[in-house]
Amino acid sequence: MILFDSFAKIFLQIMKGISTVVLLVLSNTFMTFAWYGHLKFAELKWFNKLGLFSIVLISWGIALFEYKLSK
Template identity: 80%
Template sequence: MKGFITILLLVISNTFMTLAWYGHLKFSEWKWFHKLGLVAIVLISWGIALFEYAFQVPANRMGFKGNGGPFSLLQLKVIQEVITLVVFAVFTLVFFKTETFRYNHLIAFALLILAVYFMFKK
């Protein structure tokens, strides 16, 4: 159960992270947002990223073996990176219609799944 909750928290965290890091590129299409300066955009992104940390820190604490969780530090990191790329791919396809998903992206995701497999292999 801790493993599932950890992964769920990481998905939520990475959703906020992706929105904070790349959302402003889409938000710039809004008339009021386009008028903002870089400092305002950074502050808005930082505010969104606060929610990322609100989920990331508990996920890592709960999931880490040293705190009674099921994952080693290296496993947590690999899981987090795969989640980051999956969330980013979905975000890109949903919000940025100019991007396309090609076969080389599928191959890259397959290699990521292999990375997770080998990270958990004893």
């Protein structure tokens, strides 16, 4: 039983480390696509017509998605 408990603790520590790395990679990938998307949005005509409030909502939506991804 002691062996199983120590194995479970080690396994949980490893899984915590792996999940941290996976979440960081996903977050970094998402933010890279968001940055390149931001550069491409400048070429779209409908995007240029959006007001400040719309741009703020879009950026907050992206931040909320990334925040939910990290939880």
